[in-house]
Amino acid sequence: MVDVAVRNDSSQPTYADVLLTADAPVRTTPDVISSYLPAGYTLHTPVQVSAPLGSADSDAKVTIKAGRTGRGPQISVPVVVKAPPSGPGANLALAASVSASSSHANFKACGAIDGNSNSDDWQTATGWNDGTSRVFPDWLAVTFAQAHQVSRVEMNTLNSTRYTAARYGLRDWDVQVWDAGANGGSGDWRTVASVRGNTAGVVNSTFDPVSTTAVRIFVIASNDSTYSRIVELGVYE
Template structure:
């Protein structure tokens, strides 16, 4: 179900009065309409599992202008930005200007409901944010879902966390999910994920690019090593060569590790390393 938008509207609307918490109609103070999507968020304290708030400003007046949108989080909420400034042209039809904001909380954040204040020209609205408990990660759970990822490089069209976000659908490639290195035709590449605590790992599942448009045999990861970090050094526990499948399961003698690495040695098009999703399990 699509969530409704909260909107701060220009010049004297009842919504503006409600958002200001006033019992009377305020004077018109802004010719900038602001919307946020979604109207409420949920977030969990995993470093690579942020929620995203999309901000939009539109000049509804007759003169071009700059506008500053400020964000004020409370409690444990951490924002990727607290200011959204933009030039807003006064044109017909109106031209909205948008920007995303990532919302995170620390791993030890107390579950509960917090808020982000949004303000433009003294018009204010509030976005409720629910902090949920950390998900359990037992023997049958994906141990690296949302955990901190690092990479040798990341292509500008992708996010570092794209391969541990829980989305393993190749059809979402380059729009919602996945990791792609940023060094064309240069190997090796590395993609690492840190475990929250030293954990026994015995199985790694790798999903590489494999869609109707980009099949694995021509665009997927071809050669790689699975490595585990133990006592500060990387140990190779499995090697995959000549792969043409979109999903590869690797099992090995379970060992206690601090982190997992995919050492990417070649792709089937010999240009990029592509991982849609990486998972790890105890057994």
């Protein structure tokens, strides 16, 4: 995430436009910021910086330009694209595709597998928040390109100084794996671990190794009975 700050130092209100461009394969969301700025006001906008799954290691930059035409002052921010680690002990979720039952505003499913498990960065949308207030169950799933042996899932729910897990984190959930042989070969989710009454920020669920192409967190309840919030999901062999 990049925090783009736009300030109006004049004594009069104005409208401001900022354009963002990035070297391939990097992408920014949003790529345009437009807002009314009162005199002396600073607008902060979190911008998601990402690269498609499978991108090779590379150096790139994000360029931030002022003005509707992009001809005003500009700055460039260096970006390092790193392929997810592989091999024994690697977090399989970092190289997986991700989906969810729903998403709220900027808290998309991809935020839960971006490698950042710091809850203090929650306001920069580094995590997943479902989009159906007070409606459960919710789910977040990661799907691998090929089957992996999985025996541990680490779930980081929201637990910052301001937003504690005991108040805002996940309370009850099941860890599920995709069982391709279930239902006569049509496949179904199978629960391999369950957590109830949780108030901690980080919970590791271990189980007998199972070969699967997908893992899902099936959320039954949160401690505020409002939203499901996952800062980071880790899946390990």
